[in-house]
Amino acid sequence: MTPVAIPLALLDQFAAAGFARLELGVLQPAEPFLDVMGEELRQRMFLTSDADGREMCLRPDFTIPAALAHIAGGDPARAASYAYAGPVFRHGANGGEVAQIGVESFGRLDRLAAETEVLALAVEAAQALGLPSPAIRLGDRALVDAAVGALDAPASLKRRLKREIAHGGSIDTLTTPQRAEESGHAGLFAALEAAGPDAARGVIEDVLSLAGIAAVGGRTPAEIAERFIERAANRSAAIPAAQRQTLRSFLAIDDAAPAALNRLKEILGPGPQISVFEERLDAFSGAGLPVDRMRFSSRIGQGLDYYDGLVFELARYDGADPVGGGGRYDGLLGALGAQAAAPGVGFALWLDRFGAGS
Numbered sequence: 001m002t003p004v005a006i007p008l009a010l011l012d013q014f015a016a017a018g019f020a021r022l023e024l025g026v027l028q029p030a031e032p033f034l035d036v037m038g039e040e041l042r043q044r045m046f047l048t049s050d051a052d053g054r055e056m057c058l059r060p061d062f063t064i065p066a067a068l069a070h071i072a073g074g075d076p077a078r079a080a081s082y083a084y085a086g087p088v089f090r091h092g093a094n095g096g097e098v099a100q101i102g103v104e105s106f107g108r109l110d111r112l113a114a115e116t117e118v119l120a121l122a123v124e125a126a127q128a129l130g131l132p133s134p135a136i137r138l139g140d141r142a143l144v145d146a147a148v149g150a151l152d153a154p155a156s157l158k159r160r161l162k163r164e165i166a167h168g169g170s171i172d173t174l175t176t177p178q179r180a181e182e183s184g185h186a187g188l189f190a191a192l193e194a195a196g197p198d199a200a201r202g203v204i205e206d207v208l209s210l211a212g213i214a215a216v217g218g219r220t221p222a223e224i225a226e227r228f229i230e231r232a233a234n235r236s237a238a239i240p241a242a243q244r245q246t247l248r249s250f251l252a253i254d255d256a257a258p259a260a261l262n263r264l265k266e267i268l269g270p271g272p273q274i275s276v277f278e279e280r281l282d283a284f285s286g287a288g289l290p291v292d293r294m295r296f297s298s299r300i301g302q303g304l305d306y307y308d309g310l311v312f313e314l315a316r317y318d319g320a321d322p323v324g325g326g327g328r329y330d331g332l333l334g335a336l337g338a339q340a341a342a343p344g345v346g347f348a349l350w351l352d353r354f355g356a357g358s
């Protein structure tokens with residue numbers, strides 16, 4: 001593949017907006033990515049090991065190394081903004097190597113203002129790269145959490161539902177009590193359920209170890225055991241039909257942002273997350289962003305587990321593949337081991353998706 005030139009003028013523009021350039025290594029310890037990116041990207045990582053046997057990877061993303069550099073640089077709760085550009089590596093994407101340019105902003109407690117500035121900067125960057133009026137699609141992981149959180153269901157099922165939604169999967173198999181694929185293994189699941197989580201975990205880990213299995217599809221034996229136990233618990237969980245319908249209606253929202261706000265109010269009723277969403281649209285339009293032309297979709301997720309609030313995508317036109325995206329990740333620094341939590345929001349554009357004819 002032909003390397004894409006880094007648009008240095010754009011990095012200067014980011015620097016002028018307060019986002020200092022960060023140089024990050026291509027080769028990174030794999031563990032933080034395995035921990036917080038989510039399964040979909042985990043399976044697309046280029047993994048290797050160093051001389052001491054430590055698992056390493058070619059960075060599949062800049063957000064995590066930027067967060068680690070921020071943590072290493074001092075009090076994680078301090079406000080700091082960074083910009084970066086260069087290749088990231090994911091199996092299946094353009095031969096495995098794709099150039100990104102992006103920014104991350106950590107520690108800003110004026111959340112709406114930070115989100116607005118980051119989205120505005122993403123739009124300006126797309127314009128500088130040749131898209132005068134990119135289509136903008138919004139989502140909100142906090143709304144998904146609220147919709148799933150309201151269900152009468154075990155916590156493990158809620159976790160799986162959130163994961164499935166974030167990765168664009170179907171919720172039908174999960175919300176239907178007896179999964180077809182599992183009816184053939186009813187005895188095994190009943191035994192695991194009866195044994196209780198600790199004994200079940202021990203048995204599964206022992207079986208895998210006896211079979212000499214250290215990891216399958218990027219999952220460790222402990223994670224595999226966790227999945228089995230969740231499945232056993234979820235087998236008998238029945239979400240009331242009315243709640244299932246509410247979740248379906250919520251997930252079906254894909255509309256112009258102002259109309260979507262009305263649908264959200266109808267379906268989920270008033271709540272803090274809806275207010276945040278409403279205030280966000282006001283802040284966007286106050287900054288001159290074209291809210292009437294933005295779409296909201298409950299299901300936009302980009303396959304990254306660390307997002308926990310606003311998510312957005314930019315595209316050449318409505319319905320086209322995204323040329324970039326970003327979102328809020330208030331839990332990321334904590335998940336990476338920072339002593340203090342701090343909010344964060346950022347975006348990255350895929351440079352190979354801009355340019356003549358693309």
Ligand SMILES: N[C@@H](Cc1c[nH]c[nH+]1)C(=O)O
Nearest residue numbers: 061063326327346347348
């Ligand atoms: N790292 C994300 C983009 C992003 C940057 N900041 C927040 N999100 C990606 O590769 O898709």
